[in-house]
Amino acid sequence: MKLENTDALNALKAQSLKLIETRRVADSVSTKNAQGLVRHVMVCGGPGCHSSGSPRIAELLEEELERLGLSEQVKVFQPGCFGFCEKGPMIEIHPDNATYCEVSAEDVPTIVEEHFIQGNQVERLLYMDPNTRERFSTNLPFYDGQLRIALRNVGYIAPENILEYIAADGYQALAKVLFRMTPLEVIDVLKESGLRGRGGAGFPTGTKWEFTRRSQADQRYIICNADEGDPGAFMDRSVLEGDPHSVLEAMLIAGAAIGASEGFIYVRAEYPAAIHRLQVAIAQAREYGLLGTAILGSDLNFDIQLKYGAGAFVCGEETALIHSIEGTRGEPSVKPPFPAQKGLWGKPTCVNNVETLANIPPIILKGAEWFSSIGTEKSKGTKVFALAGKVNNVGLVEVPMGTTLRKIIFDIGGGIKQHKTFKAAQTGGPSGGCIPTKYLDTPIDYESLTAIGSMMGSGGLIVLDEEDCMVNIAKFFQEFTMDESCGRCTACRVGTKRLHEILTKITEGTGTLEDLDKMEKLCHIIKDTALCGLGQSAPNPILSTLKYFRDEYIAHIVDKTCPAGVCKSLLRYEITDKCVGCTLCVKKCPMNCITGSLKKIHVIDQERCLKCGACMEQCRVIGAINHH
Amino acid sequence: MDIQLTINDISLKVPEGMTILDAARTVDIDIPTLCYLKLNEMHYNNNIASCRVCMVEVEGRRNLASSCSTPVASGMVVKTDSLRAIQARRTMVELLLSDHPKSCLTCAKNMDCELRSLAAELGVRAIGYEGVESEFEIDHSSFSIVRDPNKCIRCRRCETMCNDVQTVGVYSAVGRGFETVVKTAFDLPLSKTACTFCGQCIAVCPTGALTELDQVDKVWKALNDPNQFVVVQTAPAVRVALGEGFGLEPGTIVTGKMVAALRRLGFDRVFDTDFAADLTIMEEATELVHRIQHGGRLPLLTSCCPAWVKFFEHQFPDLLDIPSTCKSPHEMLGVLIKSYYAKTLGIDPKTITVVSVMPCVAKKYEAARPELAQSGEIADVDIVISTRELARMIREASIHFDHLKDQEFDHPLGESTGAAVIFGATGGVLEAALRTAYEVLTGETLEKVEFEALRGMNGIKEAVIPIAGRDYRIAVIHGLGNARTVLEKIQAGEINYDVIEIMACPGGCIGGGGQPYHHGNMEIVAARADAIYREDRAKPLRKSHQNLAILGLYKDYLGEPYGKKAHQLLHTSYTGRKKI
Amino acid sequence: MCDTASTNEFAQKLDDYIDSLPFKKENLIGILHYAQEIYGYLPDNVQWHIAQKLDIPSAKVYGVVSFYSFFTMIPRGEHVVNVCMGTACFVRGGDKLKDELENQLKIKAGETTPDNLFTLETLRCVGACGLAPVMIVDGKVHGRMHEAQEINEVLAKYRPES
Ligand SMILES: Cc1cc2nc3c(=O)[nH]c(=O)nc-3n(C[C@H](O)[C@H](O)[C@H](O)COP(=O)(O)O)c2cc1C
Ligand code: SF4
Ligand code: SF4
Ligand code: SF4
Ligand code: SF4
Ligand code: SF4
Ligand code: SF4
Numbered sequence A: 001m002k003l004e005n006t007d008a009l010n011a012l013k014a015q016s017l018k019l020i021e022t023r024r025v026a027d028s029v030s031t032k033n034a035q036g037l038v039r040h041v042m043v044c045g046g047p048g049c050h051s052s053g054s055p056r057i058a059e060l061l062e063e064e065l066e067r068l069g070l071s072e073q074v075k076v077f078q079p080g081c082f083g084f085c086e087k088g089p090m091i092e093i094h095p096d097n098a099t100y101c102e103v104s105a106e107d108v109p110t111i112v113e114e115h116f117i118q119g120n121q122v123e124r125l126l127y128m129d130p131n132t133r134e135r136f137s138t139n140l141p142f143y144d145g146q147l148r149i150a151l152r153n154v155g156y157i158a159p160e161n162i163l164e165y166i167a168a169d170g171y172q173a174l175a176k177v178l179f180r181m182t183p184l185e186v187i188d189v190l191k192e193s194g195l196r197g198r199g200g201a202g203f204p205t206g207t208k209w210e211f212t213r214r215s216q217a218d219q220r221y222i223i224c225n226a227d228e229g230d231p232g233a234f235m236d237r238s239v240l241e242g243d244p245h246s247v248l249e250a251m252l253i254a255g256a257a258i259g260a261s262e263g264f265i266y267v268r269a270e271y272p273a274a275i276h277r278l279q280v281a282i283a284q285a286r287e288y289g290l291l292g293t294a295i296l297g298s299d300l301n302f303d304i305q306l307k308y309g310a311g312a313f314v315c316g317e318e319t320a321l322i323h324s325i326e327g328t329r330g331e332p333s334v335k336p337p338f339p340a341q342k343g344l345w346g347k348p349t350c351v352n353n354v355e356t357l358a359n360i361p362p363i364i365l366k367g368a369e370w371f372s373s374i375g376t377e378k379s380k381g382t383k384v385f386a387l388a389g390k391v392n393n394v395g396l397v398e399v400p401m402g403t404t405l406r407k408i409i410f411d412i413g414g415g416i417k418q419h420k421t422f423k424a425a426q427t428g429g430p431s432g433g434c435i436p437t438k439y440l441d442t443p444i445d446y447e448s449l450t451a452i453g454s455m456m457g458s459g460g461l462i463v464l465d466e467e468d469c470m471v472n473i474a475k476f477f478q479e480f481t482m483d484e485s486c487g488r489c490t491a492c493r494v495g496t497k498r499l500h501e502i503l504t505k506i507t508e509g510t511g512t513l514e515d516l517d518k519m520e521k522l523c524h525i526i527k528d529t530a531l532c533g534l535g536q537s538a539p540n541p542i543l544s545t546l547k548y549f550r551d552e553y554i555a556h557i558v559d560k561t562c563p564a565g566v567c568k569s570l571l572r573y574e575i576t577d578k579c580v581g582c583t584l585c586v587k588k589c590p591m592n593c594i595t596g597s598l599k600k601i602h603v604i605d606q607e608r609c610l611k612c613g614a615c616m617e618q619c620r621v622i623g624a625i626n627h628h
Numbered sequence B: 001m002d003i004q005l006t007i008n009d010i011s012l013k014v015p016e017g018m019t020i021l022d023a024a025r026t027v028d029i030d031i032p033t034l035c036y037l038k039l040n041e042m043h044y045n046n047n048i049a050s051c052r053v054c055m056v057e058v059e060g061r062r063n064l065a066s067s068c069s070t071p072v073a074s075g076m077v078v079k080t081d082s083l084r085a086i087q088a089r090r091t092m093v094e095l096l097l098s099d100h101p102k103s104c105l106t107c108a109k110n111m112d113c114e115l116r117s118l119a120a121e122l123g124v125r126a127i128g129y130e131g132v133e134s135e136f137e138i139d140h141s142s143f144s145i146v147r148d149p150n151k152c153i154r155c156r157r158c159e160t161m162c163n164d165v166q167t168v169g170v171y172s173a174v175g176r177g178f179e180t181v182v183k184t185a186f187d188l189p190l191s192k193t194a195c196t197f198c199g200q201c202i203a204v205c206p207t208g209a210l211t212e213l214d215q216v217d218k219v220w221k222a223l224n225d226p227n228q229f230v231v232v233q234t235a236p237a238v239r240v241a242l243g244e245g246f247g248l249e250p251g252t253i254v255t256g257k258m259v260a261a262l263r264r265l266g267f268d269r270v271f272d273t274d275f276a277a278d279l280t281i282m283e284e285a286t287e288l289v290h291r292i293q294h295g296g297r298l299p300l301l302t303s304c305c306p307a308w309v310k311f312f313e314h315q316f317p318d319l320l321d322i323p324s325t326c327k328s329p330h331e332m333l334g335v336l337i338k339s340y341y342a343k344t345l346g347i348d349p350k351t352i353t354v355v356s357v358m359p360c361v362a363k364k365y366e367a368a369r370p371e372l373a374q375s376g377e378i379a380d381v382d383i384v385i386s387t388r389e390l391a392r393m394i395r396e397a398s399i400h401f402d403h404l405k406d407q408e409f410d411h412p413l414g415e416s417t418g419a420a421v422i423f424g425a426t427g428g429v430l431e432a433a434l435r436t437a438y439e440v441l442t443g444e445t446l447e448k449v450e451f452e453a454l455r456g457m458n459g460i461k462e463a464v465i466p467i468a469g470r471d472y473r474i475a476v477i478h479g480l481g482n483a484r485t486v487l488e489k490i491q492a493g494e495i496n497y498d499v500i501e502i503m504a505c506p507g508g509c510i511g512g513g514g515q516p517y518h519h520g521n522m523e524i525v526a527a528r529a530d531a532i533y534r535e536d537r538a539k540p541l542r543k544s545h546q547n548l549a550i551l552g553l554y555k556d557y558l559g560e561p562y563g564k565k566a567h568q569l570l571h572t573s574y575t576g577r578k579k580i
Numbered sequence C: 001m002c003d004t005a006s007t008n009e010f011a012q013k014l015d016d017y018i019d020s021l022p023f024k025k026e027n028l029i030g031i032l033h034y035a036q037e038i039y040g041y042l043p044d045n046v047q048w049h050i051a052q053k054l055d056i057p058s059a060k061v062y063g064v065v066s067f068y069s070f071f072t073m074i075p076r077g078e079h080v081v082n083v084c085m086g087t088a089c090f091v092r093g094g095d096k097l098k099d100e101l102e103n104q105l106k107i108k109a110g111e112t113t114p115d116n117l118f119t120l121e122t123l124r125c126v127g128a129c130g131l132a133p134v135m136i137v138d139g140k141v142h143g144r145m146h147e148a149q150e151i152n153e154v155l156a157k158y159r160p161e162s
């Protein structure tokens, strides 16, 4: 059914509103009062919850409701990620606004019985603040201070139903652009909004669109960069899975503004669920005439093709991505020419990140002023962070730019796991750096992160605690960039290898202070000479850890110890006088290097010890074995 | 539109789109480069900016810029000699060397290696970074080329040459990260690929990663074997390039000195492949006339370039009946030495070793083709060495090349005309053929023997030449990519010719893969072409059919051109091969 | 391994797919994905065939296949075990999980067990960072894999009952 014009779109929207009406009830209605309303049970289908069994829960819920004849009154949906992945599988019930955490298949009968039949909340499944032990049925502290723009529909609508997207103002921004704005006005709104690329570099989106539009050509292309290579970031995936139409709509807007009739979404092959959602969304959009020719009766023709990555981080870099779409090795090329001048098949091409695109429809609808009122002076709007690592509440967090790290980690994130001490936050993935405690109160935006030696990057935010060795973290990232280097240029192909070798030496206790200087010098030269962003930023994790945690490097080199107790070669397993001589450890030692007789203090032969830790594991209860 | 910029405090104006590197060169600032190579004449442009050696500082830029690939911009302020740029450059070379064998002393490229000279120029005195070095097997599989990927610096010049210019596509960058290297499909040895052995990848490789298969010792051995009668022949293009190996100006003609040097080296006879070039004209011209008269398939394609022969065997196996069946000139001469000349001398052909000195590495492979041997065992040519190898032999033998007195080739297989010598340059074969065809077909004397339309570096040259009432449509092609373009058009029925000359190398054999390295300076190749035409002008006879020794050969031994005996000795056949 | 009949059938499927594409050379990566799906891996002859069909040098195809880690030139085992080596998993013990899997399967990452049952590989972040460290068997994510015992239990599910 092709939508011929805006009126048809609006009519469809009016019709579809009932689909999500229940979820739109603003304030919490008490469970009792809500009886009689059709309820919506939203079972998180995000990557985390999905992995821990949410599809099964949804299935069981449906079966149970069916069995009890409640299918008409209670409907089950599987939307995208709610953000609070740590507590998954999560369930939200509308309009009651009850949120259940860590639900398991066994809980299903209880939920149905208690919540839907008895009308009581299942107390034990409500979120409990670990410190105050207070339970929350709604307004979880995790969501305090968050503002969802890019993720506005994620977890809220059923992603495989275009009607729900349309009901949630979907394609309204496109209609506005097509009939009430000129392309230049669209670009002006973007420029005024202050939206900057969320893919890493933070380049002003409006300006990029303008450049692309200005390049003379018979064809231009729009590419959505859905390669999401940062290991430990999954916000783009969540948007693609939870709200694919917002990306399609934004690409259509870009097509209209830039003068392009073809778009490509370059998506990682590792994201099959996202690919499926996109396929469904594209098919539906075509069916409704929202992709194709004469869209909504306008003169815009635009279609979108999916292109799959094949496991190369560097293909997130835009020139490499373009080469990959063209069917060749995903090697970057020198800029200029920029894709906006000469991109896909030599034509002007605008490459935008998923999250960037997801911001665009609301900006068009609500205006530049609204968006630019959020955030800091130079970084407007919100940013989604994938909060992970040693933090209590792992998940997706969307906060206004300028929110402090402390707020994200300690308030939203609920602090450090197991009450350990915060050591650093790693942002920007392999291109970024580690931020020490003293900068916890820095309001984070593009500039401030760069100023303290890190990067916004795509929004990976990994929390590290006292048990993380910073040299080892630097080595981890170096190994990543070394493996992912495309191998084209000397600086990165050989340089990252040499950096990794020096780091390995240091973690093995054979590094020297000269190595440290050599490594630092090489880092600066690689930044200066590498061909693309991968190499240019590859030394960042080393430079930032050297800057803030130099003492840890020195400890490895001079004292031959790993202060965090991570680097195996530098560990010494020792048996203290707590030993009760139970001989448990002796049996487990693969090297047979523990000696001692029953009820006597045992000793480890350091020469032969492999540092495998098996003995310590055995002695966990008594705790007689230490390592340092 | 001109762009105004400043390089090292020199203010200059250059056209828009120019790179910093080229702009700097206009004011005599030469920024070192390694991967970058542009050969305009061949439409070869290796601009992948991989080595990161040409780095310069640009005011206001966060990082350094690679000058080979960064276009100038208005108001740009460039420093090519800042400490930051110099250190970066040196570090790039150090990093390359950290993953490179330090075996310059024994390396075939030694004095011609761009990496080695760069290290010297940049004052690399220690390799600051050490670590794992790549370990690849050396590919000795072919008769022409040795590939040592351990010495590869991933400049991709060979890949660009083989893919973009020759369109053979033997190489690609393979793997990722530190393991990346330029390789063949599925790591096949070169001998199992569609490589034509044109050697153009060797010609552009800046290091010892690609070199010719060295046959010098085999020649020494033959020369020192009292039971062998060792005959040498030299191709036309060698005499105009060999001098470069001794520091002489490119384009110096050293025919006489070369002959003298070969005698000094101990060859029993010094013959000239030019003789066989004249012979080729007789055969090929007759073959053309035969095809025209008997309604044979046209165009006739020349077949004196073995790289081109192997190219069409792989790429156009359905066209095997259109190339001329003539063997290449040195093979013709080889077989004559071992038959006709052996008979004259009264010695067993098995005791004769024929050594060809060629501008070419494909001819090494060609000599080993089984069909190019009498009764399948006596190879027409035993050993092929390149111009470069000969230069080295001469040095090895402590011969003071430029002090040598000119000497003449031996008779009778050393006789030749000007038509033969121009075989060395693109267009020469057809020009020589026309000189003969005209006179044979019209019975008149050709006054103006130069066919300018067939000369020069244009990749595809065409002409229509009327002879005796028939228009001959001819084309001259050099570079295999150009050959592909034309052959595909012929296949598609879009164009046709009567005869086409095809040479694999840029400029023909003067630009062969076995010639002294030009290091990207195509003026050297142009100077060799000049010399070829000078040599032609200096010859008393300039038409193949005037070569009295050739006429004698037909009379005494071969009979008719393109006749039975000639067929048996001077013609060959082709084999269809797979594209790999 | 596949018999000739199925090999022919595979080749036919692949050809049909390539023939159905409006653009061929540009779709090399998509074609390789498809070929790997049917053959399970990309042996030399399949790469060569694709090169012929698309009229591009086989060296180029090989260059592409060897560039992308998603493509494999050796057959994988029946079950593919992936360890997440993303940052979130790494800081929560992803490397220990990898060591343990290598230990239990007695192979290194990138290898296949001699009985062809398991191939062990690594990948980066599957978006289940909340469950770090995670392993993925045949696409199914198993989270919070800290204990050797748990790992063993997961693997056991994929072993044939004996
Ligand atoms: C090594 C490297 C990897 C990158 N990976 C991604 C990625 O996975 N996703 C992404 O959107 N941008 C990535 N980028 C940034 C892109 O090159 C490009 O700047 C971005 O897609 C532009 O979109 P934006 O302006 O909307 O951010 C990467 C850049 C580099 C240098
Ligand atoms: S910096 Fe690294 S990834 Fe980028 S082009 Fe160079 S080698 Fe490739
Ligand atoms: S397990 Fe612990 S307590 Fe028991 S012998 Fe070993 S060190 Fe001592
Ligand atoms: S760490 Fe391992 S090798 Fe060392 S003593 Fe303990 S069990 Fe034995
Ligand atoms: S290639 Fe050059 S640098 Fe390498 S060993 Fe040979 S001469 Fe030395
Ligand atoms: S250049 Fe140096 S290393 Fe080489 S031979 Fe001479 S002295 Fe020895
Ligand atoms: S010799 Fe010629 S055909 Fe062979 S690889 Fe080199 S350039 Fe290609």
Ligand code: SF4
Pocket (backbone or CB within 6 Å): B151, B152, B153, B154, B155, B156, B157, B158, B159, B182, B201, B204, B205, B206, B207, B209, B210
């Ligand atoms: S083989 Fe030679 S030309 Fe080819 S990439 Fe290596 S160094 Fe460059």
Ligand code: SF4
Pocket (backbone or CB within 6 Å): B197, B198, B304, B305, B306, B307, B308, B359, B360, B361, B362, B363, B503, B504, B505, B508, B509, B510, B511, B512, B513, B514
């Ligand atoms: S053009 Fe001459 S040098 Fe080049 S391959 Fe052919 S015969 Fe050899």
Ligand code: FES
Pocket (backbone or CB within 6 Å): A044, A045, A046, A047, A048, A049, A050, A080, A081, A082, A083, A084, A085, A086, A088, A089, A090, A395, A396
């Ligand atoms: S996946 Fe369910 S909350 Fe993130």
Ligand code: FES
Pocket (backbone or CB within 6 Å): B032, B033, B034, B035, B036, B048, B049, B050, B051, B052, B053, B054, B055, B066, B067, B068, B069
């Ligand atoms: S010469 Fe410029 S990067 Fe190699």
Ligand code: FES
Pocket (backbone or CB within 6 Å): A231, A232, A233, C084, C085, C086, C087, C088, C089, C090, C124, C125, C126, C127, C128, C129, C130, C132, C133, C134
């Ligand atoms: S890092 Fe392992 S799932 Fe994200």
